[in-house]
Amino acid sequence: MNAVTRRLRSTGGLGIVVLVLVASLPLWFIQTNFVLSVATLSLIFMAASLGWNVISGFGGQISFGHSIFFGLGAYTTAILQVHYHLNAYLGMLLGVVVAVVLAVLLGAVTLRLRGIYFSLATFALTLVFAILTGHYEGFTGGEVGLTLPLLGDAPGEFSFENKVTFYWIAMVLAALAFVATWLVLRSRLGLQLRAIQADQEAAQASGVLAFQVKLTGLAISAVPAALAGSVYMQYVGFIDPDSAFGATLATQIAVIAFVGGAGKLWGPVVGAVILVPLQQLLNSSLSAYPAGFNLVVYALVVLVILWIEPRGIMSMRMRRRRPRPPAGGAPPQVPDLEPAAAVPTSREAG
Amino acid sequence: MPGPLLRVEGLTVRFGGLVAVNDVHFTVDEGELLGIIGPNGAGKTTMFNAVAGAVRPTSGSIRIGDELVSGKPPERVARLGIARTFQSVRLFKAMTVRENVTLSASTVCPSMAAAHARADEVAELLGMTALRRIRVEELPLADQKKVEIARALALRPRLLLLDEMMSGLNQAETRDLIGVIKALNGDGLTTIVIEHVLRVIMELSHRVLVLDHGVRIAEGPPREVMRDPRVVEAYLGRSAAQNLGEPA
Ligand SMILES: Nc1ncnc2c1ncn2[C@@H]1O[C@H](COP(=O)(O)OP(=O)(O)O)[C@@H](O)[C@H]1O
Ligand SMILES: [Mg+2]
Numbered sequence: 195m196n197a198v199t200r201r202l203r204s205t206g207g208l209g210i211v212v213l214v215l216v217a218s219l220p221l222w223f224i225q226t227n228f229v230l231s232v233a234t235l236s237l238i239f240m241a242a243s244l245g246w247n248v249i250s251g252f253g254g255q256i257s258f259g260h261s262i263f264f265g266l267g268a269y270t271t272a273i274l275q276v277h278y279h280l281n282a283y284l285g286m287l288l289g290v291v292v293a294v295v296l297a298v299l300l301g302a303v304t305l306r307l308r309g310i311y312f313s314l315a316t317f318a319l320t321l322v323f324a325i326l327t328g329h330y331e332g333f334t335g336g337e338v339g340l341t342l343p344l345l346g347d348a349p350g351e352f353s354f355e356n357k358v359t360f361y362w363i364a365m366v367l368a369a370l371a372f373v374a375t376w377l378v379l380r381s382r383l384g385l386q387l388r389a390i391q392a393d394q395e396a397a398q399a400s401g402v403l404a405f406q407v408k409l410t411g412l413a414i415s416a417v418p419a420a421l422a423g424s425v426y427m428q429y430v431g432f433i434d435p436d437s438a439f440g441a442t443l444a445t446q447i448a449v450i451a452f453v454g455g456a457g458k459l460w461g462p463v464v465g466a467v468i469l470v471p472l473q474q475l476l477n478s479s480l481s482a483y484p485a486g487f488n489l490v491v492y493a494l495v496v497l498v499i500l501w502i503e504p505r506g507i508m509s510m511r512m513r514r515r516r517p518r519p520p521a522g523g524a525p526p527q528v529p530d531l532e533p534a535a536a537v538p539t540s541r542e543a544g
Numbered sequence: 545m546p547g548p549l550l551r552v553e554g555l556t557v558r559f560g561g562l563v564a565v566n567d568v569h570f571t572v573d574e575g576e577l578l579g580i581i582g583p584n585g586a587g588k589t590t591m592f593n594a595v596a597g598a599v600r601p602t603s604g605s606i607r608i609g610d611e612l613v614s615g616k617p618p619e620r621v622a623r624l625g626i627a628r629t630f631q632s633v634r635l636f637k638a639m640t641v642r643e644n645v646t647l648s649a650s651t652v653c654p655s656m657a658a659a660h661a662r663a664d665e666v667a668e669l670l671g672m673t674a675l676r677r678i679r680v681e682e683l684p685l686a687d688q689k690k691v692e693i694a695r696a697l698a699l700r701p702r703l704l705l706l707d708e709m710m711s712g713l714n715q716a717e718t719r720d721l722i723g724v725i726k727a728l729n730g731d732g733l734t735t736i737v738i739e740h741v742l743r744v745i746m747e748l749s750h751r752v753l754v755l756d757h758g759v760r761i762a763e764g765p766p767r768e769v770m771r772d773p774r775v776v777e778a779y780l781g782r783s784a785a786q787n788l789g790e791p792a
Contacts, residue, residue, distance in 0.1 A: 381656065389636050393635075400622060400647055400651060403651075
């Protein structure tokens with residue numbers, strides 16, 4: 195167990211093991227289309243959630259609007275492809291540009307808000323995007339949505355007959371997003387984002403340009419979300435306002451990270467691996483029950499996990515190690531008479 | 545001849561109807577250690593907040609060197625060389641000592657490597673090298689206060705603001721911290737110290753400023769100020785009688 199824990203901590207080694215396992219999955223596991231589709235979607239939403247982790251997990255600015263960037267990635271690619279016959283890869287790139295520009299513009303307004311007000315603003319904004327895309331029908335296809343032309347096997351146009359190809363593309367996307375967030379976490383930006391989350395005033399007193407740092411964090415965090423949207427679009431071939439900007443996706447990107455562990459490098463990975471298959475399974479297996487029953491079960495599972503460990507699954511193993519006395523580096527502590535000086539003991543519930 | 549390092553003129557801070565700081569003037573010279581005392585609620589912390597940019601002055605001006613500080617946000621003030629600690633420790637609890645100090649170094653150093661080097665240098669200066677890898681929430685209060693000083697020092701400040709560092713510390717810890725502050729000032733760091741414990745102020749300060757109800761009621765060398773009848777009345781007349789004899 196201890197060896198496993200140590201292995202888990204050295205992210206690099208584990209990353210390669212996971213990558214090899216996941217990459218070879220189709221060869222010995224994923225045989226049915228259903229499982230393949232679930233695995234591909236898991237990786238796509240994992241990438242979006244990894245992006246979310248940068249501004250919300252590290253920076254503490256909880257976004258319930260990352261669907262905006264996902265949706266912009268999806269719609270930009272689709273609109274350019276359908277209306278202007280632009281190359282799909284170019285569309286994907288432009289989708290990222292549009293998402294980053296919007297992240298900066300929206301962030302300039304919303305990032306001045308603190309705490310729950312920022313969260314509410316982002317949530318309201320994604321619903322506004324849903325309404326707008328529904329409204330400008332000529333361009334977006336309105337409530338009906340946009341369908342990509344069927345191109346058959348055209349790798350140059352991001353179109354593949356073999357769905358396993360999409361699985362590998364999604365895997366590369368998730369791996370890139372993971373490496374990107376890992377680099378952010380190790381960087382100056384990552385440290386400053388974490389400081390802002392811990393105590394923004396103290397960070398500012400230490401010279402952190404809080405607003406710029408948060409804006410940069412939001413712009414970076416929009417990139418994986420937009421790419422995830424583009425890949426989703428190419429994979430599914432169809433998008434409508436609700437699946438792009440709706441409340442379900444908006445909350446799902448955040449909930450994946452919360453369940454896995456917001457602010458933890460592996461949080462979105464673990465969360466996506468558990469929640470997306472669960473959601474897909476419930477959708478297909480409970481379809482005979484009254485509408486919404488699958489959502490109730492899904493919500494219950496999320497609640498139980500967060501009830502057991504509010505900081506997410508990645509914190510569960512940390513908890514068991516906690517009661518051990520602090521490491522030997524510190525000098526032995528003389529009991530202190532001053533109550534104010536008492537070191538807070540870890541408050542473990544059970 | 546160079547002017548004073550810090551020049552505060554006509555500083556007033558209002559919170560609604562309450563005048564927390566009322567038309568206060570003072571200067572601090574390069575290398576000086578100024579003590580600020582006053583009863584609870586006198587406006588000491590508010591004045592620090594104003595100097596550090598955390599609170600916007602209602603009127604008045606604050607300059608460091610030739611540079612106008614008042615009106616600038618706290619992160620700009622920090623980068624101009626005014627570093628502060630908080631009355632109630634406000635560290636990044638879940639981070640290690642090294643991360644806490646590196647954070648502030650990272651705002652003034654060109655690279656993360658330079659920031660880490662700066663953090664290690666400051667840790668060594670304060671004798672905290674052995675604590676670098678410990679998360680600050682696991683440290684005793686006295687060490688946490690030292691980390692606050694380290695975090696401030698990492699900015700290479702021209703002026704250090706220390707707000708009631710001794711509260712909650714026992715006698716030995718207080719002695720230790722007085723030594724640290726004296727040593728830093730001895731190396732030329734201009735410092736303003738807010739303290740509730742008069743004994744500490746008497747020992748540390750070159751000059752003392754006394755606030756009461758936001759108003760400057762006395763200023764001068766420590767011994768003279770303590771004999772000032774207005775100070776005795778403001779201070780002893782109310783809450784702080786115990787402070788004269790109290791070992792904290
Ligand atoms: N942010 C604030 N809003 C409203 N009132 C405040 C604020 N900060 C301080 N005060 C008030 O200003 C007065 C001075 O407080 P403070 O500067 O903390 O005093 P001291 O540090 O000398 O004990 C007190 O009456 C306090 O309640
Ligand atoms: Mg105070």
